[in-house]
Each structure stands twice: as C-alpha cells, then as structure tokens.
Amino acid sequence: MKQIILALVTTLAIAPAALAHSKAETTTxxxxxTVEKVEVIELRFDDPMRVTAITLTGPDGDVxxxxxxxxxxxxxxxAMPSAIMPAGVYSVDWRGLSADGHPMQGTFGFTVAx
Amino acid sequence: xxxxxxxxxWALAAIIAKAAxxxxxxxAMGGPLFLAAxxxxxxxxxxLARKLAVIAALIGLAVLALRFGIRAxxxxxxxxxxxxxxMMLSFVWDSPLGTAAIWRGAGALLxxxxxxxxxxxxxxxxxxxxxxxxxxxxxxxxxxDPRWILAVLVVTHLLxxxxxxxxxxxxxxxxxxxxxxxxxxxxxIIASGTVAVLVVVGVSFAWLMIGSFSGLFGTAxxxxxxxxxxxxxxxxxxxxxxxxxxxxxxxxxxxxxDGRLRRSIRMEVVAVALILLATATLTSITTPPVNL
Numbered sequence: 001m002k003q004i005i006l007a008l009v010t011t012l013a014i015a016p017a018a019l020a021h022s023k024a025e026t027t028t029x030x031x032x033x034t035v036e037k038v039e040v041i042e043l044r045f046d047d048p049m050r051v052t053a054i055t056l057t058g059p060d061g062d063v064x065x066x067x068x069x070x071x072x073x074x075x076x077x078x079a080m081p082s083a084i085m086p087a088g089v090y091s092v093d094w095r096g097l098s099a100d101g102h103p104m105q106g107t108f109g110f111t112v113a114x
Numbered sequence: 115x116x117x118x119x120x121x122x123x124w125a126l127a128a129i130i131a132k133a134a135x136x137x138x139x140x141x142a143m144g145g146p147l148f149l150a151a152x153x154x155x156x157x158x159x160x161x162l163a164r165k166l167a168v169i170a171a172l173i174g175l176a177v178l179a180l181r182f183g184i185r186a187x188x189x190x191x192x193x194x195x196x197x198x199x200x201m202m203l204s205f206v207w208d209s210p211l212g213t214a215a216i217w218r219g220a221g222a223l224l225x226x227x228x229x230x231x232x233x234x235x236x237x238x239x240x241x242x243x244x245x246x247x248x249x250x251x252x253x254x255x256x257x258x259d260p261r262w263i264l265a266v267l268v269v270t271h272l273l274x275x276x277x278x279x280x281x282x283x284x285x286x287x288x289x290x291x292x293x294x295x296x297x298x299x300x301x302x303i304i305a306s307g308t309v310a311v312l313v314v315v316g317v318s319f320a321w322l323m324i325g326s327f328s329g330l331f332g333t334a335x336x337x338x339x340x341x342x343x344x345x346x347x348x349x350x351x352x353x354x355x356x357x358x359x360x361x362x363x364x365x366x367x368x369x370x371x372d373g374r375l376r377r378s379i380r381m382e383v384v385a386v387a388l389i390l391l392a393t394a395t396l397t398s399i400t401t402p403p404v405n406l
Contacts, residue, residue: 052189052205053189071201097185097206100253101211101253102398103188103189105119105191
C-alpha cells in the first residue's frame with residue numbers, strides 16, 4: 001500500500017501544473033473595431049490554448065486563412081488571410097482545448113473600411 | 115452572466131454525459147467501499163453491491179468513450195463527424211482527459227475484481243476505487259491552485275460521496291429484508307462521519323474556487339453552486355429523516371416502515387441525480403470566480 005501511495009504522490013507531483021481555464025483572450029483586430037486592412041489575425045491567451053478550429057467569415061462568405069502557429073498549444077495564436085480582404089463586416093469563430101482540458105470557443109468581429 | 119461559456123447542443127450533451135459518468139464512477143467506487151464496511155451483510159445485499167459496482171464500472175468506460183467523442187466534436191467545429199476525427203480525438207487524448215482516462219480505465223478494470231470473494235477481491239477493487247477518485251484530480255478545476263490541496267479535497271470528496279451513493283441500492287434492498295434495520299442503523303452511524311467529511315471538503319473546495327461572497331452571488335459558477343447546495347440540503351434532510359425516524363421505525367417493526375424507507379431512499383437517488391447534473395454543469399460551462 002505504501003508503494004501505491006508513493007506512486008500516486010509522485011505522479012501528482014510531476015504532473016504539469018496548469019491553471020483551470022485560460023482567461024479571456026484579447027484579439028487582433030480587436031473585437032468590434034474598424035480597421036483599414038488586416039495583415040494578421042491574433043488571439044492571445046493567459047495559458048496555452050490549442051486552437052483546434054478557426055474560421056474567418058466575411059461579406060462574401062468564408063475567407064481562407066493560413067495558420068502561422070500550427071496546432072500546438074500557444075499563448076499567442078497567429079493566422080494570416082491568404083488574400084486582401086475587401087471592405088465589409090467580418091467575424092472570427094474559433095474552438096480550442098485549454099490547458100486543463102476544457103473545450104473552449106469564442107467569436108469576435110470587426111469591420112474592414114476603405 | 116459572468117463566467118458562463120456558450121451553451122449549445124454539444125455542451126448540453128457533454129453535461130449529461132459527464133453527469134452519467136459521475137453516477138457510474140460513484141456507484142462503481144461505492145460497491146467496494148460498501149463491501150469493505152459491511153462484510154457481514156446478507157448475501158443477497160452483498161451480491162447486489164458487487165453486481166452494481168461491476169455494471170457501473172463498465173458503463174463508466176462506455177460513457178468515457180462517449181465523452182471523448184463529444185469533446186472531439188466540440189473542439190472540431192465540424193459537428194458529429196468531429197466525434198470520430200482521428201486528429202481531434204488525439205488532441206483529447208493528449209489533454210488532461212486522456213491522463214484521467216488511463217487512471218479511470220485502470221480503476222474500472224480493478225473494480226471488476228470485486229467479483230472475487232475474499233480479501234484479494236476487496237483490496238483490488240478498493241484500489242480501483244482509489245484510482246478512479248484520483249483520476250478526477252488530473253482534470254478540470256482541480257488543476258487550479260493550490261494544486262495539492264485541491265487534489266486531496268476532490269479525491270476525499272469523491273470517496274465520501276461514493277460511500278453514500280454506492281450504498282443506496284444495497285440499503286434499498288436491505289430495507290425489504292427481515293433484520294435489515296441493523297445494517298441500516300450501522301450505515302447511519304458510519305455515514306454521519308463520512309457525510310460530515312463530504313460536506314467539509316466540498317465547502318473547502320468551493321471556497322478555494324470562489325474566494326469571496328461576491329464571487330458566490332455574482333457569477334454563473336456561484337449560482338450553479340447555490341442550486342447544488344440547495345439540493346444537497348434537501349438530500350441531507352432526507353438522510354436525517356431516514357436515520358432519526360424511518361430506520362428506528364423499521365427496527366420497531368412499525369406498519370409500512372419498510373415501504374416508507376424504500377420510498378425515501380428512491381427520493382435520495384433522484385436528489386443525487388440532480389446534484390450530479392448541477393455538478394456537471396458547474397465543471398463544464400462555468401469558470402471558477404478565482405479565474406475570472
């Protein structure tokens with residue numbers, strides 16, 4: 001029994017510390033902002049987040065974006081639109097898995113003006 | 115409301131599956147605990163405890179697989195097809211739920227050893243119960259700070275809850291048995307200690323998650339916790355009535371005492387189901403106020 005308790009204690013001790021939930025993210029462009037052009041879509045988290053899905057939707061439907069940060073957990077997620085985005089209202093919808101295993105999701109929107 | 119995640123069909127499915135997983139885990143862990151505490155109980159009661167523990171352990175494994183699928187679908191944004199997407203499932207496996215699944219799976223298999231009569235069966239299945247309880251320390255809000263204290267609190271809370279929940283069906287059977295009152299009386303004595311532990315560690319965990327009275331009344335986490343506390347209070351009332359009125363009435367062979375006690379135990383089961391749903395809501399779609 002002592003060995004079992006020791007094994008439990010050791011496993012708990014070496015497991016990586018992780019905060020419950022990543023706190024609310026900040027984004028680029030900022031939510032509800034108006035910008036002239038979009039060079040990058042950024043999401044910033046307090047704790048590493050594995051962004052598993054992200055879509056950018058504009059006036060003409062889905063806009064293709066290229067991930068720069070891949071699928072590893074990151075505190076700063078970056079993706080670039082693959083073409084110049086025409087003026088209009090856009091929204092970003094993302095899904096992810098936080099460090100404590102919670103499925104997370106969020107949406108933010110912005111306007112591109114000439 | 116502050117600290118409330120978006121709720122869609124998948125989130126609701128996740129809550130229901132998680133509550134079912136809690137129920138299965140508690141009944142599976144509770145079987146060996148019951149057998150260890152009441153080794154001299156009548157054979158039919160012990161058989162029921164063993165059978166339910168094994169069935170619950172197997173259901174728990176199935177629910178765990180279902181939860182993997184639901185979680186993969188949620189993070190994929192692809193709908194139902196995401197539930198069987200290999201990459202999304204591998205992300206879930208790499209997450210704390212994967213670590214918890216290994217402990218919970220090993221625990222469930224050890225619980226099956228409860229079918230072996232004698233000390234080996236009891237010890238192996240008790241170890242299984244400990245593994246299942248510990249699996250919950252690897253995931254979710256118990257990963258917050260102070261990590262060690264939260265882990266000890268959640269494991270203790272689950273074992274104490276399992277002792278109660280796992281005993282409900284055997285006690286229900288026992289209430290119909292001739293001479294069942296002695297076992298029920300003994301359970302009442304032990305439970306008055308374990309329930310006190312259950313409540314104290316539960317309140318301690320909640321306080322570490324909330325940190326202030328404004329956190330209790332101003333957040334989704336706080337309000338969900340208040341709902342849980344209300345149902346728990348009702349459950350404690352039922353338990354007190356059983357211990358102080360209905361079990362003594364059964365011992366005194368009063369008319370319909372067994373029927374009233376069995377009805378009361380069935381009501382306890384309903385209350386437990388509500389508590390598990392509230393807990394699954396708390397741990398799925400709300401953020402602890404200390405993290406806001």
